[in-house]
Amino acid sequence: MAPVITFLSDYGYADEFVGVCHGVIARICPQARVIDITHGLDRHAVQHAAVILRNALRFMPVGVHLAVVDPDVGAERRAVALGLGDERVLVGPDNGLLALAAADGGGVAQAIDIGRSRYRLEPVSATFHGRDLFAPVAAQLAAGAELAEAGDPIEPAELATLDLPQPTLGSEEIVAHVLALDRFGNLTLNVSHDELAEAALRLGRPLVVAAGGHSRAAHFAHTFADVAAGELLVYEDASRTLAVAVNRGSAAEQLSVTVGDELRLRPA
């Protein structure tokens, strides 16, 4: 089977950045199948992208997984390729972007600093490491290069971590935070399926959702259609994570919240 490279970035679709990385990959590893996870993420939103990458990889073939959300390109942050316990290889900046996916994939078995990789395209620009560093390393690895050959070994313990806010799961109140939001304004909170099981929310129950001084009525429901158009629902989303949405509307707009903001949920 053709090797797989998945690709996630904040490069957007207005410019040629994504296409140029595809060209670089095709010249090095023409047999690779490249799957674009998304390039529409908010610029420089490392935490959001880390959540999306982790969730998406669960549905991707095992391969080389290229991710570039890199506010410090050209500065001192490290560039890395990581071999995981589940055989996946992650390639990207060492700024926390890869941390959740690495943990989810069995942890880092082998970490390589690729900043001076033999596989870089020379001259390496100061501002487009996707093209000159990350894509060529990913393509060489997909083409069969050994991970150890891609640069210099480092200790996995030295890798950047990502500190997500932690929820408080009380019997009277859940204090959670917005981990991600999609273009429909649906909010993913930092409460997992397992944590939710402990929190004793019950399907159909009325709730109050409070954010930034406002409070709104909601229902804990199975899906959008369980509440009327324009009404707020709290539900377990497709990543099995607690989420808040408005049926045929935008929870982000109705609650005036964005990534990182705190939400409080309690029985009505």
Place this chain on the structure above:
Amino acid sequence: MAPVITFLSDYGYADEFVGVCHGVIARICPQARVIDITHGLDRHAVQHAAVILRNALRFMPVGVHLAVVDPDVGAERRAVALGLGDERVLVGPDNGLLALAAADGGGVAQAIDIGRSRYRLEPVSATFHGRDLFAPVAAQLAAGAELAEAGDPIEPAELATLDLPQPTLGSEEIVAHVLALDRFGNLTLNVSHDELAEAALRLGRPLVVAAGGHSRAAHFAHTFADVAAGELLVYEDASRTLAVAVNRGSAAEQLSVTVGDELRLRPA
């Protein structure tokens, strides 16, 4: 030749939804070639998407055609796979989205309810059937699974239909409706090439286009460059359908209309 899957949705490009469906397909049918028709359609615009799907399939290789515009995901609407007279297979929600493409492809020869398909990804989420139901069924069919194995047979006559507004083609006036509009603000009307032949519009003739109480001068022309910049033209578009545009401008803005609105055309 590699099997073809085409994919149309309203998932947009800001999020990972499209990419995750590609990942699901690649794990089940890595040999498939996936052609994205578009994912930029307005959210929940079933009628518009149905028109786009029908028009686009005329230019696609025969294959499995996945379409997801699904405002009632998780509610009672059926999910289906349809074998057409021209050998194409359509996969999507049974909400009218597939109706025009099915009729255009020789009608439905075999209809299967895939809501409880053996090919679903478990656990099936309540909100992302593209990932958990439609994409895996499409991928299994592309990989060679029999349509009859994908679920339970239903009568084609039971499928949801799509009631488009009907034009009135008089000798003094054409009353038409906006079926679709593109990002340039060009308006596709519900008057086909054949209907147009009866309507006795003549190339070069001045017209009046009336919408919502306003009237504007236009010409029936061959292409944009036949009228001055900023002027309105009525023409037969690339789908051989009556259309209204502004050369280097937006007819949707100039006429303040959108999908579903009525337009009246008459000689000046």
Place this chain on the structure above:
Amino acid sequence: MAPVITFLSDYGYADEFVGVCHGVIARICPQARVIDITHGLDRHAVQHAAVILRNALRFMPVGVHLAVVDPDVGAERRAVALGLGDERVLVGPDNGLLALAAADGGGVAQAIDIGRSRYRLEPVSATFHGRDLFAPVAAQLAAGAELAEAGDPIEPAELATLDLPQPTLGSEEIVAHVLALDRFGNLTLNVSHDELAEAALRLGRPLVVAAGGHSRAAHFAHTFADVAAGELLVYEDASRTLAVAVNRGSAAEQLSVTVGDELRLRPA
């Protein structure tokens, strides 16, 4: 190896135009690998697109390079396929869009007018030559058709040219123009790496950047992180071209400039 077609346009992502061209290509040359450079360019921005095409092709495999930014579709402009000195083949409208890429690829060795090509899809629409003319010709060429068979030979000297504004590189002042801007608001100027070497800018030096009556302080720097957030930098970008940016901000917004505008740079 599979033949490569690259594809750049201003069709955008909201509609099915790009997907339909992919379908047309897949029916004619199913073995082709299609690399989308971008389809998000500003509508009808021929000069901007010509710069992007030239820069991107340097990173693409040699193949057939389809480009459609075509404000005069349906009017008298010529449609062409061009064989270059470096073996690439360009396909698109003859409106200057291909001129920079052609020069960069060793010049035009063979020019063919494809307006009446045998490879067109009939009936050819007046408004969607990407689908009916350019994509099918590109696909036939990728599938092995001879360039000479695609239409009628013309003299390369007859092709449309593109007149870019010229910079003035004085010892006291550089007068340059915005060639392109990306979605981050970074400005590419019309000063190349070699011209820059003559201009005696020195890394770290304070500068004044003047545009439209305003002046702002900047530094000539290596990369974004060399200046504070919100500050203006002048730098050599990833295309080795002089550029202006704001670290974690938008130079286009801060200077209120767009493609074609003049900028003046001088020592502070």
